[in-house]
Amino acid sequence: MPYAPSASPDFFARHSDLLQRAVEATARRDYWTPFKESPSTKAYGEQAPAEGEAAFQAHLGKPFALDGHPGEGLVEVAEVSPYGMELRVSYPKVTVEQALSAAAAAADTWRGADPDVRVGVAAEILVRLNAASFEIGHAVHHTTGQPFVMAFQAGGPHAQDRGLEAAVCAWAEQKRHPSSARWSKPQRKGGDLAMQSRYTPVGRGSALLVACNTFPTWNGYPGLFASLVTGNPVIVKPHPGAVLPLAITVRIAREVLAEAGFDPNVVVLAAEAAGGRAAAEFALDPRVRIVDFTGSTQFGDWLEDNARQASVYTEKAGLNTVIVDSTDDYQGLLRNLAFSLSLYSGQMCTTPQNLLVPRHGFPTDQGRKSADEFAADLGAALDKLLGDPARAAGTLGALANADILKRLEAAAGLGTTVHPSAEIAHPEYEGAALHTPLIARLDAADHDTYTREWFGPISFVIGVDDTAHALEIFRQTVGAHGALTTAVHSTSEDVLAKVERAALQVGVQLSENLTGAVFVNQTAAFADFHGSAANPAASATLTDAAFVTGRFNILQCRRPATSQENSRV
């Protein structure tokens, strides 16, 4: 019989309306969210901002408590805020063996629970994460370098949206078949041949979540909740530079699991300092049957090649491309693109890198613009957007780590720099600096440069012969290296149709003519897909059925239907 602890709160009943609406939203794909994105007292209550900040501050310089967590002692991971401060939080120290043993022991009752029970627990975790959005927002701000409002939104309600979307997708896929059914086949001689079956969705084993530095919760929650709801315990392995947001998440998940009557070790935190090899060690363990990863192409490819016992969902790197053919809103195009390049200093897996522009010009509502003119105008749009230091700080945030700064310095030698990256003192944080986007002018021939990903505030205006040439480069480069996003600007439906056909061929999500307040590097849960699994940049999709069906199997148990049958269903 499915396991459902009777003395515990019925989280499924509590959240059934929310869950039903979320399932409907994934099918309707209109705007929908239960989590308010404004970091305001109106949305979250008068005390929420101050209490959330105090909760964050209370973590600093202390051991992070997780009751009953496996392991012994503490690990110092040395998180340093991109805004200057050392966090000095220490976390439970756990070996791979301790983490997997604890997860396996916790798995039995979790696997045996009904999917309704599991999704109810997931919903309660998400609702409590939402209440902790200010605490998490500050933790994300001080580990990733995202500006605070973005850290609150992307690290809080938007990440919770993505987690809920994955949770209900995993739940819905487990409910496609009844939990039991009677099969009754009429016989030629009369009467029926009857069987009674039970169908049980069963998790595959332990899941490993390897999270990234820049979006620990937004990129981490989909895999976490998809694995949980399909009946798998999850080992959460944060990036050494961004542990705190996921430690808070693990704490809340464990509290809800325990209240629901489950072993809290269904979710285990595996924090380690930089240079550790725990992710690789976990990934090769035969008990790990699911891996979710966001990060470098190198480690993502290694996981795909080596974690052969597991379903592996990766989000790696790619060559996000913009094809400029024509526009009837040149200033809108420039404003929109300048913001996309600036947001979080280009440290999004979705930030455009390769801007393919006709060398000898393209038509706009302000006359024909050559690639050189376009590059200069884009630089001017950046300067206008980022001219005010407070607005610049709220848009750019800080560089997440020293590697990105090194790459930015190296990029100064690429092609012709048309907009150098400026270093601006941060208006709030002493010692922290803002870095504006660098734009280099390349030509189509410079493919050795632009077929590599330059993660950070680095983009290229690449001169091409014409739009047909741009499409050829797009097909070749994105076909070979992948992309998370592509955008096109054209006033011609014919050109737009051609670009869409090419995007379908190389398997990339496409945005057309963005000149307003929607940006190519942003996607909305329940409406926009992030990652297509159809090109080399990602095998994960947030979130469709393919993202969840590899996390469980359906097992059938059948017997002749007799009077016995009533005793077991």
Next chain:
Amino acid sequence: MPYAPSASPDFFARHSDLLQRAVEATARRDYWTPFKESPSTKAYGEQAPAEGEAAFQAHLGKPFALDGHPGEGLVEVAEVSPYGMELRVSYPKVTVEQALSAAAAAADTWRGADPDVRVGVAAEILVRLNAASFEIGHAVHHTTGQPFVMAFQAGGPHAQDRGLEAAVCAWAEQKRHPSSARWSKPQRKGGDLAMQSRYTPVGRGSALLVACNTFPTWNGYPGLFASLVTGNPVIVKPHPGAVLPLAITVRIAREVLAEAGFDPNVVVLAAEAAGGRAAAEFALDPRVRIVDFTGSTQFGDWLEDNARQASVYTEKAGLNTVIVDSTDDYQGLLRNLAFSLSLYSGQMCTTPQNLLVPRHGFPTDQGRKSADEFAADLGAALDKLLGDPARAAGTLGALANADILKRLEAAAGLGTTVHPSAEIAHPEYEGAALHTPLIARLDAADHDTYTREWFGPISFVIGVDDTAHALEIFRQTVGAHGALTTAVHSTSEDVLAKVERAALQVGVQLSENLTGAVFVNQTAAFADFHGSAANPAASATLTDAAFVTGRFNILQCRRPATSQENSRV
């Protein structure tokens, strides 16, 4: 815009009721089929048996015509009926390059077609295959050695059921999201931020179907139809010993595709003689993005390890197990099991091999029976079932190939033979022989013998200490080597619950207390799952969402919602 040839018949409209009922059947999981399983004139018409046999006979000794098929010349594959006759059918000779080029050229319009159009074509193909069930039945009979009624049923209507099940599962998964949607987010300042999106399910590339000798259509149709309906062209690579049933299938598929206005090379036949390496060559080609395989563990493992660019769905071998704990219908148990071991001379991937029986006896309605007594009684039940040559012929059929006969001869040296395999002259076919099942008595200690698969009419009565010991062996052997089926006999609900828990742990489908007319080696489409993907025996499941979601991706194209939007949806 989706491609739907307007001058062609609307197969989707023609079959929409059938398709809707099939989708409902996959969810309800009661008995349902649109294809009559009786090879009778009442079901198929007065002329059908004679016409079907004549159609089969007309193929013999001739080139198999496939209009417009790629390649040059003919290949002689040397199919020999297990009943003695040489088929002498030759097939179009096609290189890997020719097949893949033709499929890729045909793919464009097929990929661009709406899933409704594709599933309509699939339904029409299945309905025409059903009308050809006698022709296909004779072809299956004379390539696999299945007795005719079984060849008709399993090769005809039951295979068509499995094809329809996969087709509608693939269709339903593509329809979870709308083809277009408007996203409208209220703005704080008033008004809406609105986007219009199109969502397109896109096939991954070319699909390769590597079929087996024993069930070319039943095991082949699910992958074929799942790949087709998700927008992928399919290269059908039959086993050299069983080409004709799939050649007929390809002919019908191509006829329907052409009538529907598509390039018939959406389905290509890649026949080759024994010893060819085309399957491996296809599987390593980067254009092949999906592989379906039924056959040996060795080649299945090779495909999983090497066809890394593809979604690989394998059905390999395993250790099908029966756990005998107790029974209140000893004679029913023996009759049922004797039939399971005899059907098609044990040449089913679902035939039980390892029968775990308490050495010192288990309770039955006819008193306590030791493992030795059980083995003797099972031998007697086999002799009773197979005593009449006509009934024996209709149950056993013939051995599909010489390898199985060699294995059967080798098995005579295993443990203590308690029921030797007898060779009986076939009552209809001169020169053909029937081979009754061999049963050897082993002990739990003989694990080197029983942890290998002995495909064919070979089973072991393995003495164990008690049911707990049986469960331990079951967990170890099926956990390590996998299984397609497991059965248990027990009068204790407590024991049945323990066995079900173990089956959920090792990930195998379970049948309890089969003593009547349902057999462990048979599954019904729309109700029973075949393969779990949860143990080493198979990564394919017939048919759930996991079997189809790896065959396509969902790609989104979004733009600001303006007056333009009406022009494109």
